[in-house]
Amino acid sequence: MQTTTIPHTDIEVTRVAFGCMSTAANPTYDGIPDDDAVKTIHAAIDLGINFFDNAPAYGNGHAEEQLGHAIHDRRDKVVIATKASGQTLTPEEIKADCEASLKRLRTDVIDLHQIHWPRREVPMEESLRAMEDLKSAGKVRAIGVCNFGVEDMTEALNISTPCTNQVVYSLLARGVEIEVNPLCADHHVGLLCYSPLAQGLLTGRFTSPDDVPDERARTRHFANSRPQARHDEPGCEAETFDAVQRVVAIAQRVGKPAAQVALAWLLHQPNVTAVLAGASKVSQVESNVAAAGITLDDETLAELDDATRAVKEAMGASLDMWATPARTR
Numbered sequence: 001m002q003t004t005t006i007p008h009t010d011i012e013v014t015r016v017a018f019g020c021m022s023t024a025a026n027p028t029y030d031g032i033p034d035d036d037a038v039k040t041i042h043a044a045i046d047l048g049i050n051f052f053d054n055a056p057a058y059g060n061g062h063a064e065e066q067l068g069h070a071i072h073d074r075r076d077k078v079v080i081a082t083k084a085s086g087q088t089l090t091p092e093e094i095k096a097d098c099e100a101s102l103k104r105l106r107t108d109v110i111d112l113h114q115i116h117w118p119r120r121e122v123p124m125e126e127s128l129r130a131m132e133d134l135k136s137a138g139k140v141r142a143i144g145v146c147n148f149g150v151e152d153m154t155e156a157l158n159i160s161t162p163c164t165n166q167v168v169y170s171l172l173a174r175g176v177e178i179e180v181n182p183l184c185a186d187h188h189v190g191l192l193c194y195s196p197l198a199q200g201l202l203t204g205r206f207t208s209p210d211d212v213p214d215e216r217a218r219t220r221h222f223a224n225s226r227p228q229a230r231h232d233e234p235g236c237e238a239e240t241f242d243a244v245q246r247v248v249a250i251a252q253r254v255g256k257p258a259a260q261v262a263l264a265w266l267l268h269q270p271n272v273t274a275v276l277a278g279a280s281k282v283s284q285v286e287s288n289v290a291a292a293g294i295t296l297d298d299e300t301l302a303e304l305d306d307a308t309r310a311v312k313e314a315m316g317a318s319l320d321m322w323a324t325p326a327r328t329r
Helices: 035-046 062-071 093-104 124-136 150-157 180-186 237-254 258-267 282-291 298-315
Strands: 003-005 013-014 016-019 051-052 079-084 109-116 140-146 164-168 190-194 271-278
Touching: 003 109, 003 180, 013 016, 013 271, 016 282, 035 062, 035 282, 051 271, 062 079, 079 093, 079 140, 093 109, 093 124, 109 164, 124 140, 140 150, 150 180, 164 180, 237 258, 237 298, 258 271, 258 282, 258 298, 271 282
Parallel strands: 016 051, 016 271, 051 079, 079 109, 109 140, 140 164, 164 190, 190 271
Antiparallel strands: 003 013
16 A cells, blocks of 8 residues: 655555545435444454544544544554544634544554534634644644635644645535645645545446435535525536536546545645545445555646546535535635
């Protein structure tokens, strides 16, 4: 498994990471039994993955508990990332969240602690200073942010030096390329890419908008008439499913599953530190690991770019896939 170092640190991580959101029940995924979660996490470690991303918001802490149970006797083999997911991001809340995560994860230190979403309830400086305090106290090793648009990232960089910005990034969600990634690259802030398969769309499993269950049709790709939509946009369903069909066809030509080609494409993009790929069964972990070994030539990369460009243009620069652009700026 190819590895890299988290910017500004000596923390070595695998470029394909395990995203823990799908192991615990949440509005998008049903979750899996604890025994299956442990089995899947152990398989990931055995297959060479050392980087696991989690959050208190995943199943109200349950995903952290599952990970803590799975790695309690192999802590030295993994790098743990989790988040400050509170609603205010006051220093008191951030520190309390960290202590609760440490307990659930059964560890003395969090390797990468991240602000989950910008909240703007208190000045950002107060939140980032609290994160720095946790680092000084030895509770965390490195600090990152998530879902920070160009305005928030610029402000953060004037206060601190986050190592990473975790963003939604896939062939169907390329808004980060427009403004945020150039800024991050200039400051050596690596990207961690979540939802790299667009909640299953890039597997080719769904062939039309009607095939997609409502809990996965909340994004701005879909019409705002979908029952769980929280945005006021018409969506870009035609462009999205045309892109999916084209990606599947390209993958067939390459001779690899569409999901693996989609992950490999991300690993070829500039300034990407790691791709956070979820899994709820061992076979999915095996597929994610296999993607790390795929090299795409320039012709194929250009084809994939062209196949998804209309979706990129329709979705724009916002990093928020679920709400009318406002939370990320």
